[in-house]
Amino acid sequence: MTTADIRRTLKDATRIAVLTGAGISAASGVPTFRGDDGLWRNFRAQDLATPDAYRQNPQLVWEWYQMRFNAVMNVQPNAAHLALANLEKGCEDFTLITQNVDGLHQRAGSDNVFELHGNLTQARCEACGEVVVLEAHFPLPPPCPACRAPMRPNVVWFGEMLPEHAFEAGVDAFNRAEVALIIGTSAVVEPAASLGRIAAQAGAFVIEINPDRTPLTMFADVTLRMDAVTGMAQLLG
Numbered sequence: 001m002t003t004a005d006i007r008r009t010l011k012d013a014t015r016i017a018v019l020t021g022a023g024i025s026a027a028s029g030v031p032t033f034r035g036d037d038g039l040w041r042n043f044r045a046q047d048l049a050t051p052d053a054y055r056q057n058p059q060l061v062w063e064w065y066q067m068r069f070n071a072v073m074n075v076q077p078n079a080a081h082l083a084l085a086n087l088e089k090g091c092e093d094f095t096l097i098t099q100n101v102d103g104l105h106q107r108a109g110s111d112n113v114f115e116l117h118g119n120l121t122q123a124r125c126e127a128c129g130e131v132v133v134l135e136a137h138f139p140l141p142p143p144c145p146a147c148r149a150p151m152r153p154n155v156v157w158f159g160e161m162l163p164e165h166a167f168e169a170g171v172d173a174f175n176r177a178e179v180a181l182i183i184g185t186s187a188v189v190e191p192a193a194s195l196g197r198i199a200a201q202a203g204a205f206v207i208e209i210n211p212d213r214t215p216l217t218m219f220a221d222v223t224l225r226m227d228a229v230t231g232m233a234q235l236l237g
């Protein structure tokens with residue numbers, strides 16, 4: 001298949017499902033966990049993003065999230081985020097499922113976005129369920145405006161359940177998609193990775209963009225072994 005064929009397949013598709021991971025935000029300056037910048041004060045991200053770490057030291061975990069919140073507020077969506085927002089405009093049935101918690105897809109103009117792992121620009125009250133959007137210089141921990149209990153980051157930690165609604169939306173979208181795009185995810189965290197397999201089994205044309213091989217590569221019809229910005233430019237021409 002030539003690049004022109006791949007572009008035409010994407011252009012003609014009326015149903016597109018996209019799964020993104022931390023790799024799509026790398027070019028904006030948001031580090032991935034598994035990359036070389038995944039360390040903070042000698043902690044591995046995987047050891048901080050857990051319910052246990054939060055129980056043992058909520059202050060430490062909040063400081064890490066505040067650092068990441070400040071970082072995200074200081075960066076911009078990149079050309080790959082913008083390309084996906086543009087692709088959505090020309091497509092009848094477009095669903096974007098992201099594992100990212102940085103909110104950059106929405107800031108790039110994507111509308112139909114489902115966040116599998118929550119959003120680090122928000123806090124959630126475990127006592128009453130209230131969710132708030134964080135402002136610059138928020139106190140640690142932010143108090144719940146409804147019941148004053150300390151709030152936690154509104155993200156899904158390792159070992160926690162995904163929001164059912166977001167995952168179901170992903171399963172539906174990947175089941176009915178003509179084209180499935182999998183961008184910048186290592187696909188080692190289930191069940192997000194299963195979305196790629198669902199699309200392949202349902203007969204979608206699966207395109208993967210990732211500089212490294214992943215467990216989903218074997219299900220892809222086309223793999224662009226490159227960064228997300230270059231890959232999206234190649235797809236959209």
Ligand code: NAD
Pocket residue numbers: 020021022023024025026027030031032033034035099100101102103117183184185186187188189209210211212214226227228229
């Ligand atoms: P991940 O498992 O999605 O792995 C990152 C993937 O991106 C790797 O496969 C890597 O090869 C690929 N990649 C690296 N640079 C790339 C580029 N320029 N273009 C395209 N692909 C590239 O993510 P992770 O970092 O291991 O994080 C695990 C979880 O932690 C995420 O699912 C998310 O919930 C959270 N997280 C979110 C962000 C964010 O919101 N930006 C960043 C880090 C971690």
Ligand code: ZN
Pocket residue numbers: 125126127128129130144145146147148149
């Ligand atoms: Zn509350």
